[in-house]
Amino acid sequence: MAEDLSKRKYKHWQDEGVEKIPPDEEEDINAVAEQVNGMQRAQFNSHRHCYTGTHARTHGIVKGRLTVKDDLPPHLKQSMFAHAAEYPAVCRYSSEPGDPGLDDRIPQPRGFAIKIFHIPGEMFDSTKTAQDIEFNSTPAIDLADAKTTREILDLRIKYGNNKPELYKHLEARKDTDLQKGRDQVRNTHLESTRQYSQTAYRFGDYVAKYCLVPSTETQRKMYEETVKPDEHESDILSQWLINFHNNHDAEYLWQFQLLENLDDQPVEYAGKVWDPEKYPWQTAATLFVPKQDPFNYELKSFWEDHMRIDPWMGLKTLQPLGGSNRLRKKVYYASSKLRREMNGRREIAVHSIDQIP
Template sequence: MTEALKETVSSAWTNVKRGLSSAPPNDAYLAWDAEGVEIIKPDEQEKTQRIKEVMERMQEHNFDLHRKAFRATHVKTQGIVKGTLRVHSDLPEHLRQGIFAEPGKTYDVAARYANEPYLLQRDQENGPRGLGLKVFDVTGPRLEGVDDSVNTQDFFFNNAPSIELTDIDTTLEIMSLREKYFDDPAALGTHLKMRTDLVKQHAPYMLPNTNIISHAMYSQSAFRFGKYYGHMALFPVLESQKAADAKVKNDDPSCVLSDWLFDYFGGKEAKYEFKIQLGTDPAHHPTEDGSVVWDEATSPYQSLGTITFPTQNSFSQERRVFWEDHMSLDAWTGLDAHRPLGGINRLRKDVYPHSKKTRDKINVSKSEDVRSVDEIPN
């Protein structure tokens, strides 16, 4: 089947799904603070505190094993790159929100590729991969309580469009199991299979274990987008990225994913299209259930800009140590126009700073919101 035919078939199927859906029209974008977009449960703070304590103990457990404290998740660095984000010059009015308000504007950015799991693992182990993105020289009203001198906006992406942790209740259950069976992945797997949501919990470990440069990356959770709200994603643009989809083999080195990124960036640039799905109805596009993939038939992706990472050393040891010991990423220090939404993000508001504090205390280091891409070593 030719690419043109595939696109025609896909478009026809999308139109059929759109016609059958009870969702509002695709362009009837809902206000981010409309009724039902967020529903806060009365026991969230108590459960958030318990999750903080569980994740702190897991950080301490990692220290016992490796004599170094890591982040509570996304422990294994696979690559760190610098580049630019350019907002499309022909951006339609409804997409001119937050950092995308000025068409044609270019920002410096830096990103860290990592394995998502909470422990160091061989790259032969299947599991989600992530990308943390920091955008520099961002202006506009910040979220409440944030120092006005902060000039960055952070985004977090994983290579799956949904998150199996679902909500705060599920997160507490799963994190407690991960702590209990920290040293026994087989037992953890057995207990996950006993859950009613076993398919959802195993989904991340069914992702293709391939070169990270070929992966699309998704925010998984919802964010305010100026007047509206949505899910964001990064999609590889270049054929060289899409074609770099080799699978990890058992006899590959345990660090093969970082090796592949290093080899790729040693001779090629990478480009991602930064896109957003805008929500029209909490029933179809929820913020409180992170496991729901928003249907592209009712919320199609719309392009905002292009991220370019030029050829560079993606595994500079100076850059790795600087990021792991000194970089702080937190979407709750960003613009009010990109306010994190939903239970998973409300959880992150407390968990991320606590994880940073725990890491800094054990490592006797100081993580901070780096204000310039030039502060990151080459």
């Protein structure tokens, strides 16, 4: 008989120890903001266009709808999942590094971002009415806290064009496997790839990480195929994505993994995976994407030049938690501000999917 997960003792988001701000974190965060802006300026020098500091390469953008289940147990009826509902959404597939010209044949973490509209509830920014959600294809983030982020970005800036030298420095670290893991990810169809929040978030009364699980048979089957550098072209991931979305509907399960044990499920250090065998994933909603062209040039330009994804602009009941998320609050703003200035574009607060091309 399946365990009744509603009877588990989940941590409250305000429990002691959920967040512990380390000394000098603000200094590290400010340094990272400067590092990311420096990386953006370097990309501008190459492309004469300023991109976001991470997830610069767009593979495709699609529109869909998020459906919250109507039979959730009480511990999952949290925040925007408290009631059965349907919400329009727009989603972007990307590659994690800050180089928009990154060759698809190079294995790297892949990203998925969602902007969800017409969400009820109190927002951090009262002028914004959409909920932003970020995902990455690796369950743990190598930039696990502010101090680690500062150290790793420093190494990437110094030795990013000299992989043997970079690896020599990474291998001297205690988190070597975590840092080298990004170069060893499975390079496969984006629409078949499971996506993770990596960091923890408030989940109504509780704390959770979340993930998106491809749920159609077609999507799952595509995961079996991987990129072959000797056979495929440099934009193969976009080619695959265009072919898939033009011919198939897509569906993802939105699942949550709730916090129960702070010693085993750290919030401040996002470099550790919360064991799914001990702390099961639980489905609260589905994301449905109907057949469509995922590479609309006008939409791509609108997203990259005018939109911003930032979960700190979302619901207070989905507050980002932990050091990596406190870092994002300042760094995302600094990255976006520089991008608008260098491209001569203004940020547009998108309140409805009808504003999007």
